[in-house]
Amino acid sequence: MAENNKRIEYIAKSFLNIARAEENVDGLEKELRSLKDLIVNNAKLKELLMDNTILLEDKISNLRQAIGVGASQSIKAVLSIIVSLRLFEEIEDILKNYSNLLNSLKKQVDVEVVSAVELDKKTIEKIKRKVDKKTGFNTRIINTVDREILGGIIIQFRDQILDLSLKGKLVMLKDNLKSIDLRGEKFGA
Numbered sequence: 001m002a003e004n005n006k007r008i009e010y011i012a013k014s015f016l017n018i019a020r021a022e023e024n025v026d027g028l029e030k031e032l033r034s035l036k037d038l039i040v041n042n043a044k045l046k047e048l049l050m051d052n053t054i055l056l057e058d059k060i061s062n063l064r065q066a067i068g069v070g071a072s073q074s075i076k077a078v079l080s081i082i083v084s085l086r087l088f089e090e091i092e093d094i095l096k097n098y099s100n101l102l103n104s105l106k107k108q109v110d111v112e113v114v115s116a117v118e119l120d121k122k123t124i125e126k127i128k129r130k131v132d133k134k135t136g137f138n139t140r141i142i143n144t145v146d147r148e149i150l151g152g153i154i155i156q157f158r159d160q161i162l163d164l165s166l167k168g169k170l171v172m173l174k175d176n177l178k179s180i181d182l183r184g185e186k187f188g189a
Contacts, residue, residue: 008090011081012097016105019074025102031067031075032098033142035082036091038066049088059083099142108140114154114165119143131155 019028039046045066049059060083064076081087087094103110111131113119119127128141135157146154149165156162 008093009097011087012094012101014081015078015094015098016101018077022072022074024072024074025105027072028074028078029098029102031072032078032095035067035075035079036095039088039091046088049083056084103140106140107138109137110142111139112142112144112156114144114146114149114156116145116147116149116151118145131157
């Protein structure tokens, strides 16, 4: 286990060095996150990548097509390494390690902001200023899209969660309505 952790940390450091050479450390993290989502959520692609009868070059080509034309040289190099070393199962751990290394490099702390739609830079900067002021940390906002929250945002900082989502408010309203006692019967019973 410790051996595998060291290996993943070494790979993440290698990816950071690739991104630093291209001056694309933040961009690679975003692309690596997209690549992770693509591999984890696309069973057909994952099956293709795990198939030993398919040539490495074909796997890399398919994955490059899947990530799109505008991909950086960094992510192209990284995905070649991921395919060559068969790191599909470790992609989430590699991303986590990469993010931690990036935070150490920038002396930052991650704050995840979950929203129903991707937030624009101006909104993210506004949230960052407020979270920095509240926490006293230099935070790095990571925007995750979850359409199921309907609207609003959820802010996750370390072990704290601030749920400002529409879905969260509806659940709270439903729970409050259920607790209302009407002449010996629960509301909604």
